[in-house]
Amino acid sequence: MLEKYEDLNEMHLDVLKEIGNIGSGNASTALSAMIGREIAIHMPSIKILGFQEAIENNGSPEDIVAAVLVRLKGEVSGMILLLVEQEFAENVLNVFFGEKDIDLLKLNENDVSALTEIGNIMGSAYVSAIAQLTGLEIGVETPSFAVDMLGAIMSVPVIEFGEVSDKLLCIDKTIEIDGVSMKSNMMLIPTVDSLSNLFGKLGVDA
Amino acid sequence: MNISVGISDWKICKPPDSLVTYALGSCVGICLYDKVRKIGGLSHIMLPDSKNCGDGLATNRMKFADTAIPDMFKKMLSTGAVKADMTAKIAGGAVMFSVATDRFNIGERNIAAVKAALGAIGIRIIAQDVGLNYGRTVFFYPENGVVKIKSTTKGEVSI
Numbered sequence: 001m002l003e004k005y006e007d008l009n010e011m012h013l014d015v016l017k018e019i020g021n022i023g024s025g026n027a028s029t030a031l032s033a034m035i036g037r038e039i040a041i042h043m044p045s046i047k048i049l050g051f052q053e054a055i056e057n058n059g060s061p062e063d064i065v066a067a068v069l070v071r072l073k074g075e076v077s078g079m080i081l082l083l084v085e086q087e088f089a090e091n092v093l094n095v096f097f098g099e100k101d102i103d104l105l106k107l108n109e110n111d112v113s114a115l116t117e118i119g120n121i122m123g124s125a126y127v128s129a130i131a132q133l134t135g136l137e138i139g140v141e142t143p144s145f146a147v148d149m150l151g152a153i154m155s156v157p158v159i160e161f162g163e164v165s166d167k168l169l170c171i172d173k174t175i176e177i178d179g180v181s182m183k184s185n186m187m188l189i190p191t192v193d194s195l196s197n198l199f200g201k202l203g204v205d206a
Numbered sequence: 207m208n209i210s211v212g213i214s215d216w217k218i219c220k221p222p223d224s225l226v227t228y229a230l231g232s233c234v235g236i237c238l239y240d241k242v243r244k245i246g247g248l249s250h251i252m253l254p255d256s257k258n259c260g261d262g263l264a265t266n267r268m269k270f271a272d273t274a275i276p277d278m279f280k281k282m283l284s285t286g287a288v289k290a291d292m293t294a295k296i297a298g299g300a301v302m303f304s305v306a307t308d309r310f311n312i313g314e315r316n317i318a319a320v321k322a323a324l325g326a327i328g329i330r331i332i333a334q335d336v337g338l339n340y341g342r343t344v345f346f347y348p349e350n351g352v353v354k355i356k357s358t359t360k361g362e363v364s365i
Contacts, residue, residue, distance in 0.1 A: 051213045051252070061228035062343060064358055069303050105358055144303040148358055151213075151229025152341025155252070156302050158213065159232055159312050162252050166266060 002196050005048045005169045012195075013046050015204055020044035020171035022133055023126035024186060028175060030125035031118060035095045037177050044173035051158045054168045058083055058185055061151030064104050068119025069156065070143045072127060075136040075197050078190035079157060080126055082119040083150070088184040091177050092118060104147050116145040122186060134201040157189050164192060208345075211235075214269040216249035216278045218285060221349040228343045230298035232313035234320045234336070235344040236275060237295045238329065239351045240287035246348030247278045253312070254319030271319035279327050294324050295333045295353045295365055297344050313337065333365035 002008070008016075024041055032039040047057065055061055066084040071077075089111075090102045096114045107115070120143045131138045146153060161168055171188040190198070199205070211217045211227040219225055225248040227235050238247040249268070256270040267273035283289065299317035317336050324331060335342065335355050345354040354364045 055213075055229075146303050146339075148231070148302060149229035149341040149343070152231030152300065152302055155213070155229070155231030155233050155341075159252050162214075162269060163258060 002192055002199075004165060004192060005167045008048070008169075008195075011204060012199065015199065015202060016169075016171055016195075017044060017046045019130055019133065019198065020046060020173065020188060023129045023171075023188060024173045026129035027122035027126040027186060030121045031175070034118065034121060035092055035177075037091075037095065038179070040176040040179070042174045042176070044171055046169070046171050048167050048169050050167060051162070054158060054170060055151050055154045057170065057172075058154070059150050061149060063150040064147065065150050065153060066104050066107070066115055066145070066147045067153045068116055068123070068143050068145050070119060070123035071141040072138055072190075072194075073141060074139045076127075076130065076138045076190060076194040078188070078194055079160075080123045080140075081153075081157060081187045081189065082122060083153070083185045083187070084115055084119075085184060088175070088177070089115060091180075107147065112145055116143055119143050119145070126186070126188065130198075134198060136197060136201055157187075161189070161191070169195075211248050211250050213250055214252050214266055214274075216247060216268055216274055218245065218247040218278065218282055219348060220245055221347075224348065225346040226344065230342045230344060231300055231302045232298070232316060234271070234296055234298040234316045235342075236271075236278075236320055236324070237297075237344070237346045237353050238275075238278060238282060239293055239295070239346075239348065240282065240291045241293070241351055242288065242291040243286055244348050245282055245285060245287045246346055246351070247282050248344070248346045249274045249278045251275070251316065251320065254315045271316060271323045275320065275323040276327055279329070289328065292329055293332045294329050295346075296320055296324075296331060297335045297342050297353065297355050297365070299336045300341060301337075301339050302341070335363060335365055
């Protein structure tokens with residue numbers, strides 16, 4: 001039985017990478033269908049990070065980002081956090097509403113709805129891929145949206161996992177739209193308990 | 207020098223040095239200050255209570271309000287601070303995502319735990335900028351005891 005992220009071995013990490021690959025592939029397909037653009041994703045990376053590193057992995061603590069938080073429930077718990085940076089928001093909002101020169105701090109109601117919906121669709125697609133692969137029942141809760149400093153946003157997963165761990169397991173990937181790499185990280189952050197469920201279903205010794 | 211305090215961390219300094227902790231979300235920053243000797247301490251706590259936490263994980267005492275605050279207080283006393291001259295200012299404890307999904311309401315619990323821990327050591331809070339829904343960067347200048355708070359939506363305020 002896994003008790004902490006540091007107990008994960010190479011094989012576990014490979015399995016999680018593949019889960020991230022399948023999940024984010026599905027999420028990107030969903031995004032591509034939604035905005036009618038070609039989406040490419042990089043091979044996801046899997047990292048076990050200290051709290052400070054988890055923030056620095058995504059930029060400087062004071063960088064302004066939009067974020068959609070989707071909590072998971074059922075046999076896998078944890079969260080999916082989509083970090084939307086300036087360029088990515090500009091691209092998708094341009095597709096939706098023809099908007100240019102987006103200021104993340106001055107988004108209107110439509111912008112927020114559109115970005116939240118993107119997080120919702122990508123999160124759901126991600127989760128359904130994992131559910132299909134494993135046969136586990138995984139649900140998503142209503143997504144929520146925030147724009148703020150990266151460090152403040154990241155404090156949410158950091159704190160929530162802080163009671164049971166000093167580390168975070170992040171399976172993240174970068175999205176490319178129409179050949180332009182723009183940082184939009186989608187992180188799957190599973191609880192330690194959920195990992196045992198995942199590995200159990202996939203026949204991997206936990 | 208501007209000394210950076212990370213998550214689950216605390217530091218003490220004297221002028222001309224100052225302290226900063228970046229992008230507090232639901233975490234709380236606690237500035238303890240001896241105004242006579244100009245000794246300042248800044249703690250960045252993540253969670254309210256070390257006793258709620260799994261075995262072996264309470265080892266990082268800087269993570270919790272109930273352990274970080276008395277530890278930093280003692281360290282300040284041992285570097286010459288005097289309790290009678292000490293006060294506190296606190297900031298942070300926001301709810302970053304809408305309350306409906308923030309099932310733990312950890313920001314509010316953190317604020318309550320910080321107040322309790324300061325009460326337990328008998329230190330008065332003379333100013334605060336807490337709660338609501340936005341992140342805060344906290345600068346603390348032991349030169350004059352000013353705490354400057356920077357946020358993305360409210361600009362800068364000093365308390």
